[in-house]
Structures are given as C-alpha cells and as structure tokens.
Amino acid sequence: MSTQAIHAGWDAADGDHGAVAPPIFATSAYAHPEHASLKNLFARKCEGFAYSRSGNPTTAILEDRITALEGGIGAIAVASGQAAVTIALCALLEPGTHLVASNRLYGGTTEFLDDTLQDLGVRSTTVDPWDLGAWEQAITEDTRVVLLESIANPGAELVDLDAVAAIAHARDVVVVVDSTLASPALYRPGEHGADVVVHSATKYLAGHGTTLAGLIVDTGSFDPRRCPERWRRLTTRNRRFGVTFADEHDSDRSGLLAYARAKYVTDFGATLPAASAQQVLIGIETLDLRMPAISQRCEALAQRLDGQAGIARVDHPSLAHRRDQEIARRDFPRGTAGVFSVQLDGGEEAAAAFCDALELFTIAVNVGDVRSLVCHPGSTTHSHLSDTQREACGVTPGTVRLSIGLEDLEDLWADLQRGLAAVQALPTPADAEPAPALA
Ligand SMILES: Cc1ncc(COP(=O)(O)O)c(C=O)c1O
The missing domain is CATH 3.90.1150.10 (Aspartate Aminotransferase, domain 1)
Incomplete structure (x- = not known):
C-alpha cells in the first residue's frame, strides 16, 4: 500500500524530461501528428487524449494510482466527490429504475437522491444499514443499485458490506460504496463485494484541505453481460458513440467507466483540473x-x-x-x-x-x-x-x-x-x- 501510494501510475522514466514528481499537464487540447489519428480517437478506435474535458495525462496518473490502491480495473477522476456520486449513479440508473440506499449518508448525497435523481425518473428507498432484512425487502425487480458509505458521515457507522453485497448480487444489483472516510488505507470495499467505489478525494486522499476532487473506481466484479436486459445502455449499440460499451474492452472490463466518461464526464463537464490531480497525488503519498x-x-x-x-x-x-x-x-x-x-x-x-x-x-x-x-x-x-x-x-x-x-x-x-x-x-x-x- 505505502509503496503503491508513492509509485503507482508514475515512473520518472515515463516523462520526456525525467520529472521525478508527476508533472501538471496544463493544456486544453492535444496536438496530433495527422488528421487520421484524431479521427480514430473520436471513432473510439484507439486510446489517447484529444481535449482535457474528458481526459488529461496528470489526471490519468491519479486514475491509475487509485485503481492500484483499491485493487480495481480502472478509475475516472472528476471535479468533486459530489460529481463522482452523480456520475456513477447516472451511468448505472436509467429512468424507471430504482435504488436502495443506506439512510446513513452524507447530506449532499441524500439531497441528490431525493431531488435531482427523482427529477431524472429514478426512485430511491432508504433503509437502516444494519437491518439485513430491510435491504432484502427494499430490493425490487427495478432495483439496479444499492448505495452505502463504508464509514458513514457523521456518526462513523460501519456496515457489514459482505452481507449486504451478497443480498444485492443474488438479485443482480450493483453495489456502489462511497469510501470517502475510510480511504483505501483503512478499507478496500472491493474485497468485501463492492462493484463500484466512489471517493470524495477532497477529504483524506488530498488530505490537506486544499483541493476538491472525486474518484470513481470499477473493482471489476460487475459484468453487464451477465444480465444484458438489465443493463441495456451498456449491452446494446450506443447510437451516439457507435459502439457497445460492454463489448468494447477486454473480457475483464465492464465498459461502465468508458460509458461514464464518454457520456457523463463529457456532458456534465465536471472535469478535474490537472493541478488538482497533482495535489491529490501528493496527498496520497502520505495517506x-x-x-x-x-x-x-x-x-x-x-x-x-x-x-x-x-x-x-x-x-x-x-x-x-x-x-x-x-x-x-x-x-x-x-x-x-x-x-x-x-x-x-x-x-x-x-x-x-x-x-x-x-x-x-x-x-x-x-x-x-x-x-x-x-x-x-x-x-x-x-x-x-x-x-x-x-x-x-x-x-x-x-x-x-x-x-x-x-x-x-x-x-x-x-x-x-x-x-x-x-x-x-x-x-x-x-x-x-x-x-x-x-x-
Ligand atoms: C461521504 C461523502 N461523500 C461525498 C461527499 C461530496 O464530496 P465533495 O465535497 O468533494 O463534492 C462528501 C462531502 O463531504 C462526503 O463526506
């Protein structure tokens, strides 16, 4: 953990000038050697950077580092913890679907579920996180996500995540865990059944009260192809991007992050500035x-x-x-x-x-x-x-x-x-x- 916190995602040999610390790439756009290379990037035929709203090399280092620390398969860095919660849930929930959440949540998340998510046609039910029967009962055919915090704000309540995840997975429901207060130094939700982990990196990851940032990590356990009819936005061809996100990557990837980045990070524009990504990287070094x-x-x-x-x-x-x-x-x-x-x-x-x-x-x-x-x-x-x-x-x-x-x-x-x-x-x-x- 302490080694990865310092080294994952960046090696001085990676840069052009041997910069020891991860550099801040302060650029809006990226030069391409020829027309075809940018065209292929937009057609999703190759990977790379085009415009910093949807990706930046400094931010990518942070994404690789949190992926390593959480033992995941990929991550997206966004402008704040609130953006991380919003984007993760928007990517998983479509109008008419339902979410079951712990009633012990950060106030801003509860407000989002009650107000904006309802406006988007998604209903939510909250339960006492320690009442396993209540989780079981609250899940319906429409439920796609259960949401909880690994250490809840403000009472520091802990949940038996293994037990809640077993209930959710038996019904093909994705488990999203806000692990802001724990950070990967104290708890890795992926080892207890979480499919997606979100962080307000504003808190312990950045650690010094200087920076707003959010992270979404795919732990690798969610495969939308197991139940394709429940995850149509990932398992059918997307008209706008011309691809099926669940098929786009290797067999061990869910396609969820690619979808979230292409659609919601780009549309909402909740981009993490490169300088903020560097602040979070520095914070993580001593986490x-x-x-x-x-x-x-x-x-x-x-x-x-x-x-x-x-x-x-x-x-x-x-x-x-x-x-x-x-x-x-x-x-x-x-x-x-x-x-x-x-x-x-x-x-x-x-x-x-x-x-x-x-x-x-x-x-x-x-x-x-x-x-x-x-x-x-x-x-x-x-x-x-x-x-x-x-x-x-x-x-x-x-x-x-x-x-x-x-x-x-x-x-x-x-x-x-x-x-x-x-x-x-x-x-x-x-x-x-x-x-x-x-x-
Ligand atoms: C548990 C938790 N999740 C999410 C957030 C939102 O994060 P941010 O303030 O970085 O948007 C907070 C903020 O206090 C939080 O405590």
Whole structure:
C-alpha cells in the first residue's frame, strides 16, 4: 500500500524530461501528428487524449494510482466527490429504475437522491444499514443499485458490506460504496463485494484541505453481460458513440467507466483540473502514514468524551453501545478514520457554545484535513433534510461533528475540555429567572 501510494501510475522514466514528481499537464487540447489519428480517437478506435474535458495525462496518473490502491480495473477522476456520486449513479440508473440506499449518508448525497435523481425518473428507498432484512425487502425487480458509505458521515457507522453485497448480487444489483472516510488505507470495499467505489478525494486522499476532487473506481466484479436486459445502455449499440460499451474492452472490463466518461464526464463537464490531480497525488503519498495516526487520535478522544457531563452520546465504532463494534474489529484493523460525532444534552445552544469555545479546532464543513475541524451538521451539511431523515442518520439539534487531524493528542483534548467547560457554563433551566406571577 505505502509503496503503491508513492509509485503507482508514475515512473520518472515515463516523462520526456525525467520529472521525478508527476508533472501538471496544463493544456486544453492535444496536438496530433495527422488528421487520421484524431479521427480514430473520436471513432473510439484507439486510446489517447484529444481535449482535457474528458481526459488529461496528470489526471490519468491519479486514475491509475487509485485503481492500484483499491485493487480495481480502472478509475475516472472528476471535479468533486459530489460529481463522482452523480456520475456513477447516472451511468448505472436509467429512468424507471430504482435504488436502495443506506439512510446513513452524507447530506449532499441524500439531497441528490431525493431531488435531482427523482427529477431524472429514478426512485430511491432508504433503509437502516444494519437491518439485513430491510435491504432484502427494499430490493425490487427495478432495483439496479444499492448505495452505502463504508464509514458513514457523521456518526462513523460501519456496515457489514459482505452481507449486504451478497443480498444485492443474488438479485443482480450493483453495489456502489462511497469510501470517502475510510480511504483505501483503512478499507478496500472491493474485497468485501463492492462493484463500484466512489471517493470524495477532497477529504483524506488530498488530505490537506486544499483541493476538491472525486474518484470513481470499477473493482471489476460487475459484468453487464451477465444480465444484458438489465443493463441495456451498456449491452446494446450506443447510437451516439457507435459502439457497445460492454463489448468494447477486454473480457475483464465492464465498459461502465468508458460509458461514464464518454457520456457523463463529457456532458456534465465536471472535469478535474490537472493541478488538482497533482495535489491529490501528493496527498496520497502520505495517506498510509496519516490514516492510522488520525484513527488512533480519534478513538482516544471519542473514548475520553464518552460519559462526560453534558454529553448525551458519543458516536464512534469503538464504544460499547455501538452495534458495529464487531465489524470494526473484523474489517477495520487499522482504525476507522478521524470523523465522529457527539450529541450534547443542551441542543443547538450547547453545540454553538461548544464550537465557539474551541481554539485549536476550526469551525468548517469539511472533514479529512490534517487540521482538526468541527461543525454543527443540523444547521449545515444536513440542514436541508427532513427531521425524519436527520434523525435516521443520527443528527439531532445537539450533534456536533468532529474531524480529527494530526495535532498533538493532548492539545486536542485540552481544546475539547474548553468546549465542555463552555457547555457547563451555560445557564440551566433552573438558573433562569422565575416566570412573573400571573395577575
Ligand atoms: C461521504 C461523502 N461523500 C461525498 C461527499 C461530496 O464530496 P465533495 O465535497 O468533494 O463534492 C462528501 C462531502 O463531504 C462526503 O463526506
């Protein structure tokens, strides 16, 4: 893992000038020696670059690197994690089809399923990810995809992916896993049954809070030709491109990524800039060192916060009340990353006092930075959801999400104690002025 994180996709001998680090190819278009070569590229008779909206050499290095790290057969890099989720789902779901998703998802993904995906004629059902019977029941003849996060945002819930994937595959349903919070340093969804893995590379992969990026990885287990009538857009001749995507590649390729790139990356124009691809490549070089260190700090802080006055609940997979403790032990031996949440007794007022008292943590709606971050999901990342949806993903008015970075553990703990002290200092209902007597 640590070797591939540094070497996969780029060898200094590959470039013209021996550049040691992957270079940024800052170009919109690519010169071709003759008319025929560009013509063949557009006719999909050869591979190469024509225009950077649909492919760039720096971005291709990143695609090769994440393919190696996830043990997949190919990848597409796009402009953001949201673009990765959108493009992967658009490529798999056509109007009239159905998706079953975990109800523990990033708020932006839930909004996409509820709003834009519905506009595109795709219905979705959400289920409690730990209720295997619920996954089984929610899948219908129209279901094409199940979607879940390997570590869910913001409560860090883990799912028994092997079990969910077995249920989905028995019904010829593709398993898409958003593995943003885990990253391949902690968990490889393809080894547990995922067919497609998506990442917001904005988070741990880039790792330093500098860059938006998204990745879609094909793990190689999905073959649309097994059930051609369910995947007509891949298994029949595409009018626009003149090819059948499922047949275009070797027998071990699904054709899904070629279809997604040709159609959705090109049409939506959600292109990853080459400079951003290089930032993500640099971030990945230290991923294998960062993730266990971040996970250890996070677990230690979650355990120290558990049971403190003013806290109703701490959500981290290492804690005894959690249903996924066993999954953590079995599937996440290197830790469960740096995101967890606490529910404060005093609701949003307590959450605001807690966040405002912190000096080392930055109030920001990001995770996966080397800096520790804090936010109030109920009024930010999950604010557009219904009360029921918020409740389902464990977000209450008193929930605070923490994303632990790489600062010193004791400094972080001292800061969190400042937050707890501010909560304790809030007036309690008993301190409030007595109500004036009625005349
Ligand atoms: C799990 C998860 N998936 C996807 C996204 C969207 O990624 P981006 O912000 O890079 O578009 C996020 C963003 O927070 C996320 O946490």
